[in-house]
Amino acid sequence: MKMKKFAALFLALILVLTTFAACGGDNNSSTSSKTEESSKTEESSTGGDSSAEDGDTNTGDITWDTADLSWKKNTDPVTMTCYIDFDWYAYDTWGNDDVSQLITEETGVTLDVTKSSDLNQLQVLLAAGELPDLIFTTNQVTRFMDPDQCYPYDELINEYCPEFMKLIDPVELVNNTQDDGHFYTLRSHYSSASDFADPRWVPSPGDSGLYLRTDLLEDMGKEMPTSIEEFKEILDAAQEKYPDLATYMPHPTWANPLCEFYGFTSPTAISYEDDKAFIGLSDPGFKGWLQFMNSLVQDGLMSVEAYTYEPEQFFQIVRSGGVFSASYNTNLASDTNKNYYDANNIDAHLEPVVAALTHDGVDEYAPLDAATGWAYFFISKNCKTPDRAINFVEYLKSPYGDHLTQWGIEGKHYDLNEDGLLVRTDYYLDKVEAGEANTLGVGPWYFMASGLGEAVSVSSGTLAYPEYATSDINLLKFRKEHYVRQPALAFTTPAADTDEFIIRTKLIELWNNSQVGLYSAADFESAYNEFVANCEQIGISKLNDFYTEKFQGALKKYEDAGITF
Amino acid sequence: MATKVKKAPSGGWKRFKSQFTLQVFAWMGVAFLLVFCFVPMFGIIIAFKDYKLTQGILGFFTSDWVGLKWFSEFYHDLVFWPTIRNTISMSLLKLVFTFPVPIIFALAVNEVRISPVKRTVQTISYLPHFISWVVVSGMLFSFLNEQNGLLNQALLGMGVIDKPISFLSGPQYFLPIVVISDIWKEMGWWAIIFLAAITSVDLSMYEAAKVDGAGRLKQIWHITLPSIKGTIVIVLIMSIGNLFGGGISGSNFDQAYMLGNVANNSVSEILQTYTLKMGLSQGRFSYATAISLMQSIISLILVSSSNWVSNKLTGTGLF
Structure with a gap:
């Protein structure tokens, strides 16, 4: 009987101790063991044309090849x-x-x-x-x-x-x-x-890209579009001919490439014009793009359900050949064609749109890169x-x-x-x-x-x-030709927990919660006006003033340092 | 032959010593509650302070007092009324539709006379309780999605519809999906409590009722239901107390988080998901704590009032 009591008591103590032990964290996991010295391999120069090796960043006697660099x-x-x-x-x-x-x-x-x-x-x-x-x-x-x-x-x-x-x-x-x-x-x-x-430099493959199924384009006797209007006409024809496919499916979280044809990166990224900086929601092209997205939904060319998918669900549909057109980053075509369509004998082929699609005859394509x-x-x-x-x-x-x-x-x-x-x-x-x-x-x-x-x-x-990769590279090279680099934009981010930080997070939250409603609104004008009023109520003007002030300060900083772009 | 009953020792210490093993287990429970339920409540103070994430735990003490600033900000926030409306409507709908179902189901199962059938039905009905909402949401996606969901495929195949229905993105479908999936998942589990209560009903009452000519429905209405009234009331009070949490059934948060999306956000954003966004995603812990505290205060008022009403009407209550 005594043994039972002791056993119960011991069990209870163990439970209590493990409960409390679980509450405490051991964050001292970094160790600096000096027990043995590992062998050091000689640093080898691998060639290439990096600026450091060109001598751009070599100062005095110190170079990246110096024998006694601290890490060695x-x-x-x-x-x-x-x-x-x-x-x-x-x-x-x-x-x-x-x-x-x-x-x-x-x-x-x-x-x-x-x-x-x-x-x-x-x-x-x-x-x-x-x-x-x-x-x-x-x-x-x-x-x-x-x-x-x-x-x-x-x-x-x-x-x-x-x-x-x-x-x-x-x-x-x-x-x-x-x-x-x-x-x-x-x-x-x-x-x-x-x-x-x-010449080897191309933008990041994380940039966004718009894709069409060229096998189906050929079947319809159509060419790649050169304008937003042509893109929509093609989608209309595709929907009629291939009603079982998703006519246009955007990636649920990636920046929408169509924004760039209206002159801005995304609704929540920072844009600028002359010496004024502002959130994409205030960009002059925002409304036009939104209206176009709305027309896609109203005409049944895009389902807003795409925005409810997890990325894996998007890929599953694209990779099974279930789309006519899609958008994601710049290597969707090579990855999908090589690893899914051709590997699984699916008779389909994606190609990126390598063109600055105009809208109403205007070319506003100028991908923006903060370049920092x-x-x-x-x-x-x-x-x-x-x-x-x-x-x-x-x-x-x-x-x-x-x-x-x-x-x-x-x-x-x-x-x-x-x-x-x-x-x-x-x-x-x-x-x-x-x-x-x-x-x-x-x-x-x-x-x-x-x-x-x-x-x-x-x-x-x-x-x-x-x-497979050539089409991706062609898209990236095309983007490079149109790139606008503006490092000063990188200095506009508000510090954590400031008023502007809170306004920005609330605006992003508002956009995330409202975008699908705006895409699918039957009365676009009134939905858009309500959205704009909500942005104002949150303080979008105050945020844009802040962006502009920081942007101008950064421009001056670069000017003072004698750095031009 | 008279049995000698061991008398409990008088005196607090002696009595404690005689129950030592049991006391240890009881105190472990108390320690658990203290550590995980009461001590963290100290964090509530940051709802009244300008606490910043980078200040760490020390910031609880060192940050500036700001009074009701965060409560006021939330009240003036664009999402205030929509999230309150969504929280209440989701909670009430679940209470109204999911609370009676386990009782009706328990009564029905109790009437099944073939034991193996009864056991099989019970087992099958409570198994979904053990499936997480993450898995359930995945299943719902497979059944309901627009592109290749089973339901849409079936309806299209039968010619009932000519284009797929946006079950997952249509705000009008969110609440029905929440209620139906909740009933499917939790009905069998909660029926166990009511079935247990039914087994304690005195069988002689049924025999007497039969003699008096009462049929099965009359027996249920006049004997079974009044006999399990106490259990029903207690479960109801607990449900109302946890109304915003999801009542007796599935967690409101789990459902809103897993089934909510940018398309149905106008009806799926509830106080708890908004708290998560503001707290963990945006790092605004003070603001999130204030929102959560508001919800807790409303829940406390609800449980106290329902208990008071129940005491007055039925003489049964939690406290």
């Missing part, structure tokens, strides 16, 4: 936690692929990776004071540009790797420096003016080894690190041809064909990647899969 001085094993705030990311483990294994071998750095499963997760970690050592995100970034949350790069560089400062493109420093005089990251995928001028880069890589104050973190950044930022993370290992994954493009090796292609691309590690660890590095990788797709 300490390659003891160290583990840092790393949070990747993208739920679509293909990788969530470090060390299972060629590239991450080589990085660990060369730098001693191992990442304990957590991939976001929910875009709200990072905000909770921030509030709980449990930020991982390294954070790769694009979400509510102004919260992390705070010396209480993250280390300013400039302070770490000055303390642990002063030579790094001399290797960074001065324009990039201006691009990333905040109002408090610090820079908390160097945004990935930045392209300098010389990068942009490089894409994602942010922060070093949180929880990081116990900030010296190793900033040295890791220095390694990744080097042309070698850039090529390694974006192109792979030279000789093993690729060779460069005389045009500076990547010729993929048999080893690489065999892995891809066998569905084992994840063992290569090419792409995911691009925390400090350059825009040119990505562009070369994308452009080289035509060498490996010319029959």
